[in-house]
Amino acid sequence: MKNVLVIGSTGQIGSELTMKLRKLYPEGNIVAGFIQGAEPKGILLESGPSAEADVRNGQMLADIVDKYQIDTIYNLAALLSAVAEKKPLLAWDIQMNGLLNILEIAREKHCAVFTPSSIGSFGPETPHQGTPQDTIQRPRSMYGVTKVATELLSDYYFHKYGVDTRSVRFPGLISYTTLPGGGTTDYAVEIYYAAVKGEEFVCPIQAGTYMDMMYMPDALKAAVDIMEADPTRLKHRNSFNIAAMSFEPETLRKKIQEHIPGLRMRYEVDPVRQAIANSWPDSMDDSCAREEWDWKPSYDLEEMTVDMILNLRKKFGLAQMNNLDHTLWAP
Numbered sequence: 001m002k003n004v005l006v007i008g009s010t011g012q013i014g015s016e017l018t019m020k021l022r023k024l025y026p027e028g029n030i031v032a033g034f035i036q037g038a039e040p041k042g043i044l045l046e047s048g049p050s051a052e053a054d055v056r057n058g059q060m061l062a063d064i065v066d067k068y069q070i071d072t073i074y075n076l077a078a079l080l081s082a083v084a085e086k087k088p089l090l091a092w093d094i095q096m097n098g099l100l101n102i103l104e105i106a107r108e109k110h111c112a113v114f115t116p117s118s119i120g121s122f123g124p125e126t127p128h129q130g131t132p133q134d135t136i137q138r139p140r141s142m143y144g145v146t147k148v149a150t151e152l153l154s155d156y157y158f159h160k161y162g163v164d165t166r167s168v169r170f171p172g173l174i175s176y177t178t179l180p181g182g183g184t185t186d187y188a189v190e191i192y193y194a195a196v197k198g199e200e201f202v203c204p205i206q207a208g209t210y211m212d213m214m215y216m217p218d219a220l221k222a223a224v225d226i227m228e229a230d231p232t233r234l235k236h237r238n239s240f241n242i243a244a245m246s247f248e249p250e251t252l253r254k255k256i257q258e259h260i261p262g263l264r265m266r267y268e269v270d271p272v273r274q275a276i277a278n279s280w281p282d283s284m285d286d287s288c289a290r291e292e293w294d295w296k297p298s299y300d301l302e303e304m305t306v307d308m309i310l311n312l313r314k315k316f317g318l319a320q321m322n323n324l325d326h327t328l329w330a331p
């Protein structure tokens, strides 16, 4: 991995992954791909090349691959689960037609491709506890349908054409840099923002609904490590279960209240998100990722909570608020 195109570089994952790749591969071209209306700004724009990269325009992608001699494509363009339910045709167009464009370019120009899958690739018939690597995948959401199809199409291109496709099934991702947009697990990010700003949090997911979650630094590490993994050890490719923590809204509320006792939360359950959440695993078994490429997360709920609060307070310039435990401010 040297010259990399990150498609969706201004999104929740892309904005941090692009910067991480630029630090890891300073000699390479790490191109921040964007769509109109979501152009990179600030450090993301200034620290390396960027290019418009709409997945629905194959020629546009091919030109970038040629210009920067791209060897690896991170395909992070997607509508998340709740938005995809509102715009299923657009979700299909971006997630499937976009992927096909990328895989065709990868086949012709010999690029490796990472397209994330998700806990959303599972459905109501999937075993919810200790969800195995290889199990029933019959999702009911359009997001999930596109994620299963992504896994299958990516494996197809590997087996038929030898395209080096690899992937992980991300849990809900929690981060302080860029907000997710329209996912079922977004509540687990938004609650931290509300807590730090001293606002009441209105939770759209019912108490008792467990889902897998992960702190962004672990997700970025997974995205890099799977692409760097020794291919001879990989029995799976698209896509690996990876897990770090599993919780439900009350667990998260109590954990944040250990640090910000004034956090107020009430429920206003969103039926669309709740139905999706009910169909997803409570906790995935990630033993194949651990065996085949040494996956291991670093952050648990406590460590993530401390880091999220610290960084959101910095972001909002709120150092003195919320009766902060001063140990959080140790350099």
Ligand code: SER
Binding pocket: 080, 081, 082, 117, 118, 119, 120, 143, 170, 171, 172, 173, 182, 183, 184, 185, 186
């Ligand atoms: N975070 C995603 C969503 O909620 C799941 O992969 O849609």
